[in-house]
Structures are given as structure tokens and as C-alpha cells.
Amino acid sequence: MGNEEEILVAHGTYSLPEELARRAPRKQFAPDELRGACHEAGEELGWEDARKARFRTAAQMVEMWRGLDLPAWEAPYVLRDARLGYLNGYEGALSSGEMSEQQISNAAESRWGERWRERLRAARERSG
Numbered sequence: 001m002g003n004e005e006e007i008l009v010a011h012g013t014y015s016l017p018e019e020l021a022r023r024a025p026r027k028q029f030a031p032d033e034l035r036g037a038c039h040e041a042g043e044e045l046g047w048e049d050a051r052k053a054r055f056r057t058a059a060q061m062v063e064m065w066r067g068l069d070l071p072a073w074e075a076p077y078v079l080r081d082a083r084l085g086y087l088n089g090y091e092g093a094l095s096s097g098e099m100s101e102q103q104i105s106n107a108a109e110s111r112w113g114e115r116w117r118e119r120l121r122a123a124r125e126r127s128g
Helices: 003-010 031-051 058-064 075-095 101-127
Strands: none
Touching: 031 075, 031 101, 058 075, 075 101
16 A cells, blocks of 8 residues: 555545546545445446446456455445446446447447347346
């Protein structure tokens, strides 16, 4: 942990990993704000990845957090919330109608593999 990160933790604030921080409204978050901020930033990342027709696995999401020093009682929940936000954002992008059919099919196949058509249909039904 660098000096800047030590100072943040000492003051009860946390930074997001760089890739999520670019999508968050602020750079630092109090512990009670961290999970919500991670969920929102994850949604933005999911939307962006869907447009690029790429999907991040759970292992890739965890790798994003490598080197950050979160309290042991908070880290699993923060990671889960970022991942849930990412999944919601990715699915939301596929269901939104804002992408071309080619982009949607490429992104859905990246996300779900061979069964992407039925899973996309289910996602669209869930979104209304």
C-alpha cells in the first residue's frame, strides 16, 4: 500500500480500482458509500464492455482489485456489489435497444456462449 492509500484508509475513506474509478462520481468513498459506488461504477463498466462485445469473468473482476487494501469484513461484499452492478449493466445494455442487432448478438455470445439466444430472450423478458 502506498502512502496516499495509507492516508485514505487512516481517514476512513477508500479509493476504487482505477478501471472502476473512471466511472464513479468521486474518487474517494466512506465505508458506508463504498458498496453503492462500486455497484454503480460496475454498471457503467458493464455497459461499456457490452458495447465492445467483451465480457469480464469473476476472476477478471477480482484481478481489478488486486493491491487494494480493503477491510476483510468489507472486501467480499464490495467485490460482489461491483460484480452485480457489472452484470446488471451488461444485461441492461443488451436489453436497452441502444445497440445494433450485430453488437447485441456479439456481446450476448461473449457473455453466454452457445445458449446466448435463449438467455438474451430471458433477459429481455425480465427487463419488460
